[in-house]
Amino acid sequence: MTVKVFVAQRVSLLFIKTSPVFGNITMKIYQRELLRCMHILFCLVILVLRAGLLYLAVSIRERLFNFNAFLYDYVTVLVFYLITSSSVFIVVSAVGICAAVTFRRRFFVAYSAILAVLYLAEIVLFGIAFNGWLNFNATVEEAMDYHISNYRNDSRDIDYVQEELRCCGKHREDEWFDTLAYIPVSCCPSRPPTDTQDFCSLLPPDISFIIHNTGCLKRLQEMPLTGIKIITSILIGVCAVEVLSFCASTYAIREIGTVVSTKNVNITREYELTKKSEKNINIYNEKQNNTRKAEVLFQCNARKGVHYVHKNVNQLTDSGPNVKHTK
Structure with a gap:
């Protein structure tokens, strides 16, 4: 392993640690911000429409309170339902806005669960109210x-x-x-x-x-018609927005789960890559040490060889004049 490869691996690890989005399947930043804005918009629309229903219910109660003896289902029952449901949905919309701002999974889960339960309860109550409206004239x-x-x-x-x-x-x-x-x-x-x-x-x-x-x-029976049309139109609109908000929240939950799982996978890969890099570094250092030892040993052996040669040459030089030539 060369120094360049080692530096490249460390830079890639640093990028993985500091990059806000990594992995093959992740939610990009612009998608997250778009989803956040859409969810906040849906929650604000729900909040405004529910506040309008709340104001309409209070107005009906104040204006037609003296007709309560004849229009009990309209002045009391319907108004109580509108005030209660609108107040609850305003609180739930606030929870949805907090979930979108913080982008926390648990907030989205809580918002989706509460919204689903309230939506189903509202459908049941709407069916009961429609059945009562069919008998309104007789009442x-x-x-x-x-x-x-x-x-x-x-x-x-x-x-x-x-x-x-x-x-x-x-x-x-x-x-x-x-x-x-x-x-x-x-x-x-x-x-x-x-x-x-x-x-x-x-x-x-x-x-x-x-x-x-x-x-x-006839005049008593015609009095609630305008209010009923307005309330029905607003309820249909707010129910459609609630469905869109639920879909956006569910999508956010899925994407946040994908990001979390991708982060876990990348953390595991990062750990494995770090371990592999450390192992390669140790192998590289061991090779370098072995090379240095071999060089030192070679130098030592070379020095010993040179010293031995010089010693033999000196011995031959010193004994040269005393050598006797025989025939």
Whole structure:
């Protein structure tokens, strides 16, 4: 292993440690930011729509509170459902925004689980509400019959309806003759100031301008129609956004899990590469040591050889004149 290879391996390890995105299957930074912005946008839309439903429910309660005796399912039951569900979903939307900002897996899991449970519960309640809405007209008619038949005991609710809606009786004003034998004064609020009787006068010249001749039942049944259309439209829109938000949250959970598993794989690879590099470095150092030892040994042997040669030459030189030549 050369020094260049060793430096290249260390640089690659440093890049793996410091790089925010690594591995073959990872979520890139721009994808993560796009997912974060989309999820925050969905949560903000849910929050705004739920806040609008909450305001609408409070407005319905305040405006139609005096009609509660006839519109109980609309003024009380529906309003209670809207206030409760909107408040819960506002809190859940805040959790979703926190999950998108921090991009933590556990926050996304909690948000998706709560949203799924609430969405299923909302579908069930919506089905129950739709079934009740089919019987709404019959419920209003029963309430109307009850208050007309008990007018002598409690007349406040029916009088308020006839004065505010400018109507009289269930279908027509002459239906009061079957119950009271006269028409209540709430059917003729525009009578002359001189008329101080406790019932509406049927004297000429023209009583059609004094006594309301329109029934109250139809007007009561038509009162919630506009509000129901607005509420239904908002609920359909918010349900669609909630589905998109759930899909985005589920995708984020999957991608975060992929990134975590990829990081674990790369950490393992990094550890193995580090071990391999250390092993190669040890082998390289051992080879270098062996080479140095061989060089030192060679130098020592060479020095010994040179010294031996010089010694023999000196011996031959010293004994040269004493050598006797024989024939």
